[in-house]
Amino acid sequence: MSSGSWSSQQTHRPVLPPNPTAMCNWRRVRNHYKRCGHYIDLPEEEIKCEDRYCKFSPAHPPDCVPPECTKRCWQYHQFPEQYNPVIDNICPSCIQIARAQAAAR
Ligand SMILES: [Zn+2]
Ligand SMILES: [Zn+2]
Ligand SMILES: [Zn+2]
Numbered sequence: 001m002s003s004g005s006w007s008s009q010q011t012h013r014p015v016l017p018p019n020p021t022a023m024c025n026w027r028r029v030r031n032h033y034k035r036c037g038h039y040i041d042l043p044e045e046e047i048k049c050e051d052r053y054c055k056f057s058p059a060h061p062p063d064c065v066p067p068e069c070t071k072r073c074w075q076y077h078q079f080p081e082q083y084n085p086v087i088d089n090i091c092p093s094c095i096q097i098a099r100a101q102a103a104a105r
Contacts, residue, residue, distance in 0.1 A: 024049050024056040025078035032084055033091035040091055044080070 029042040050059045054074045064073060090098070 023051065023054050023074055023078040026080040027083065028080050029083045029085065031091070032086045033094070034086055034088050036090040036094045038091040038094065040093075046077075047081075 025047050027045045027047050029045070031040045031042065032038075033040065046056075049057050051057045051074070052059045052061070053072060054060055055069060056074075056077065060073065069075075
């Protein structure tokens with residue numbers, strides 16, 4: 001059984017999309033302050049990947065432009081990550097109110 005004639009087929013493989021979990025995304029952090037029950041949204045943070053096939057990545061070459069880029073590169077961010085850390089304290093605005101009340105006395 002010889003399979004030598006099939007080896008040339010291997011070079012023409014479709015380009016698979018990069019692993020979506022490695023893409024750039026946004027991190028949204030919402031702190032939950034347990035002592036006062038308030039939620040504070042922090043500014044969104046952009047998490048960069050190092051994928052050459054991601055338009056937002058620092059590894060994406062500047063000469064990769066449409067229409068080629070739109071065909072083979074990711075053009076959008078991955079679904080944002082949500083973090084809701086619970087902080088065992090009162091929130092900064094409640095701290096300010098408490099300070100202002102203390103100063104007014
Ligand atoms: Zn990316
Ligand atoms: Zn591109
Ligand atoms: Zn509060």
